[in-house]
Amino acid sequence: TQLLEQSPQFLSIQEGENLTVYCNSSSVFSSLQWYRQEPGEGPVLLVTVVTGGEVKKLKRLTFQFGDARKDSSLHITAAQPGDTGLYLCAGAGGGTSYGKLTFGQGTILTVHP
Amino acid sequence: KAGVTQTPRYLIKTRGQQVTLSCSPISGHRSVSWYQQTPGQGLQFLFEYFSETQRNKGNFPGRFSGRQFSNSRSEMNVSTLELGDSALYLCASSSGYNDEQFFGPGTRLTVL
Numbered sequence: 001t002q003l004l005e006q007s008p009q010f011l012s013i014q015e016g017e018n019l020t021v022y023c024n025s026s027s028v029f030s031s032l033q034w035y036r037q038e039p040g041e042g043p044v045l046l047v048t049v050v051t052g053g054e055v056k057k058l059k060r061l062t063f064q065f066g067d068a069r070k071d072s073s074l075h076i077t078a079a080q081p082g083d084t085g086l087y088l089c090a091g092a093g094g095g096t097s098y099g100k101l102t103f104g105q106g107t108i109l110t111v112h113p
Numbered sequence: 114k115a116g117v118t119q120t121p122r123y124l125i126k127t128r129g130q131q132v133t134l135s136c137s138p139i140s141g142h143r144s145v146s147w148y149q150q151t152p153g154q155g156l157q158f159l160f161e162y163f164s165e166t167q168r169n170k171g172n173f174p175g176r177f178s179g180r181q182f183s184n185s186r187s188e189m190n191v192s193t194l195e196l197g198d199s200a201l202y203l204c205a206s207s208s209g210y211n212d213e214q215f216f217g218p219g220t221r222l223t224v225l
Contacts, residue, residue, distance in 0.1 A: 042119075
């Protein structure tokens with residue numbers, strides 16, 4: 001059974017601060033996705049990382065996939081109130097794990113003006 | 114291109130009843146996955162369909178079932194509802210590229 005441990009569970013910061021969210025597993029994933037979810041809505045895909053060591057940037061967000069493809073991080077620079085939401089990492093097992101993403105428990109981020 | 118749509122958005126049922134939820138994937142996507150999201154358990158995988166065939170199934174009781182039609186639209190059914198089935202049910206479609214999944218807005222099911 002693949003598990004993804006996401007930390008921290010809650011993050012409350014002031015506008016302008018930096019933050020990092022971590023996802024760790026003992027399993028190897030063929031790809032890893034990061035999503036953001038607003039209350040009552042479905043998760044919205046932010047990025048997909050596939051190659052070990054890969055780094056992707058999306059404006060103030062930087063995503064990294066570990067060399068062994070077992071862990072990932074999301075770093076937000078100069079957080080803004082609009083970044084508030086639930087952030088989820090999700091790993092794809094590949095092979096016969098058709099259509100199954102294993103999700104971390106999520107990080108609830110609150111950015112105060 | 115239109116996103117994933119789910120109907121209905123909200124449902125209230127009583128214990129023992131059954132419910133059917135519907136999902137229309139992004140045009141051209143042939144894979145549809147279903148998830149249950151609860152505050153305590155997070156997002157858990159229910160099952161996945163591709164070309165009208167269930168290819169993968171999570172650890173849920175047989176009361177949870179699904180199907181997919183030739184146009185890739187999918188339905189999931191929950192029979193003999195229990196209070197613990199109250200959750201946000203999400204479907205996601207995929208083209209298979211890098212296992213990326215795109216989610217619909219979800220159906221909020223409340224069981225009384």
